[in-house]
Amino acid sequence: MADPTTVRTDARRHHDPQVRGFASDNYAGTHPEILAAIALANGGHQIAYGEDDYTEHLQRVMHSHFGPTAEVFPVFNGTGANVVSLQAMTDRWGAVICAESAHINVDEGGAPERVGGLKLLTVPTPDGKLTPELIDRQAYGWDDEHRAMPQVVSITQNTELGTVYTPDEIRAICDHAHGHGMKVHLDGARIANAAASLDVPMRTFTNTVGVDVLSFGGTKNGAIFGEAVVVLNPDAVRAMKHLRKLSMQLASKMRFVSVQLEALLAGDLWLRNARHANAMAQRLAEGVRAVDGVEILHPVQANAVFARLPHEVSERLQKRFRFYFWDEAAGDVRWMCSFDTTEDDVDAFVLALKEEMAK
Ligand SMILES: Cc1ncc(COP(=O)(O)O)c(C=O)c1O
Numbered sequence: 633m634a635d636p637t638t639v640r641t642d643a644r645r646h647h648d649p650q651v652r653g654f655a656s657d658n659y660a661g662t663h664p665e666i667l668a669a670i671a672l673a674n675g676g677h678q679i680a681y682g683e684d685d686y687t688e689h690l691q692r693v694m695h696s697h698f699g700p701t702a703e704v705f706p707v708f709n710g711t712g713a714n715v716v717s718l719q720a721m722t723d724r725w726g727a728v729i730c731a732e733s734a735h736i737n738v739d740e741g742g743a744p745e746r747v748g749g750l751k752l753l754t755v756p757t758p759d760g761k762l763t764p765e766l767i768d769r770q771a772y773g774w775d776d777e778h779r780a781m782p783q784v785v786s787i788t789q790n791t792e793l794g795t796v797y798t799p800d801e802i803r804a805i806c807d808h809a810h811g812h813g814m815k816v817h818l819d820g821a822r823i824a825n826a827a828a829s830l831d832v833p834m835r836t837f838t839n840t841v842g843v844d845v846l847s848f849g850g851t852k853n854g855a856i857f858g859e860a861v862v863v864l865n866p867d868a869v870r871a872m873k874h875l876r877k878l879s880m881q882l883a884s885k886m887r888f889v890s891v892q893l894e895a896l897l898a899g900d901l902w903l904r905n906a907r908h909a910n911a912m913a914q915r916l917a918e919g920v921r922a923v924d925g926v927e928i929l930h931p932v933q934a935n936a937v938f939a940r941l942p943h944e945v946s947e948r949l950q951k952r953f954r955f956y957f958w959d960e961a962a963g964d965v966r967w968m969c970s971f972d973t974t975e976d977d978v979d980a981f982v983l984a985l986k987e988e989m990a991k
Pocket residue numbers: 709710711712735736788791792819821822851
């Protein structure tokens with residue numbers, strides 16, 4: 633009988649693997665080293681729901697990045713990591729302070745509210761970053777039974793606008809939040825890009841400066857799917873284990889999530905991928921700066937470039953390369969680079985931009 637785990641070689645390909653755009657780091661495929669790691673984890677039987685050898689090893693790998701108290705809970709996706717983390721950090725009457733532009737507020741379909749039962753208290757920010765002063769716009773009324781109680785500050789590193797907090801900025805947020813009895817959650821869907829940008833270990837801007845719980849991102853950095861809640865301060869959470877299952881984020885064949893994160897983190901793949909994506913964004917920004925009539929909107933500190941250009945130019949350019957409007961009325965667009973973006977992709981895009989601007 634044929635081995636049921638053997639890969640079929642006659643599988644048909646339905647897309648052109650040479651086509652890449654600037655729409656999202658989620659458009660990219662999977663890094664070959666991660667695919668190889670998945671194949672290695674295949675075959676035989678392993679205990680389901682997280683008691684497998686790969687999840688156990690991932691735990692040790694996480695310790696090497698975040699210290700011996702870190703506890704990892706692999707999940708399917710970033711929304712799940714955020715919703716599980718924030719539920720575990722709040723009481724039923726609690727609320728989460730976040731930037732108005734935070735993924736949890738604008739891009740999770742209301743899951744924090746509807747699945748997590750959480751109240752979000754949002755603050756407008758110029759660059760996606762919270763500060764102690766901005767937090768204070770919502771940090772009040774702990775004794776007021778009429779107001780959801782601010783219990784957590786959630787920040788995103790790097791931010792949804794491609795900016796990166798310094799470790800000192802995060803320390804100031806943590807000190808401020810803790811001073812008010814609140815905890816700090818960090819949405820690290822692109823934590824590797826932030827570490828590459830700052831050129832520091834990930835712990836330098838997480839547990840070292842007081843972050844309590846982290847949503848660790850693997851998907852945008854080369855995994856097929858796979859993120860994790862990393863509890864950095866065990867006193868900040870309750871019932872993680874139960875909430876992960878309750879929130880439909882407990883993978884039965886968890887070894888295949890864990891092995892992807894292990895493949896990223898056991899060596900330097902996470903950093904290589906992130907450095908490359910960031911370097912491509914720098915190359916793109918440099919090219920774009922030389923084009924009259926195109927304005928770069930935020931400091932380019934990770935793998936995203938935000939720009940403002942005439943609407944009709946963007947529409948024509950979108951027929952040649954995929955990317956999204958960020959604020960269509962204002963003419964703002966977002967261009968994302970990923971681990972597999974090439975220099976040629978960037979140069980071809982900049983050339984196309986020049987051609988469309990000149991028409
Ligand atoms: C900042 C941020 N957080 C979390 C996520 C995770 O989202 P998903 O549930 O699609 O994995 C994303 C993905 O776009 C993101 O940009």
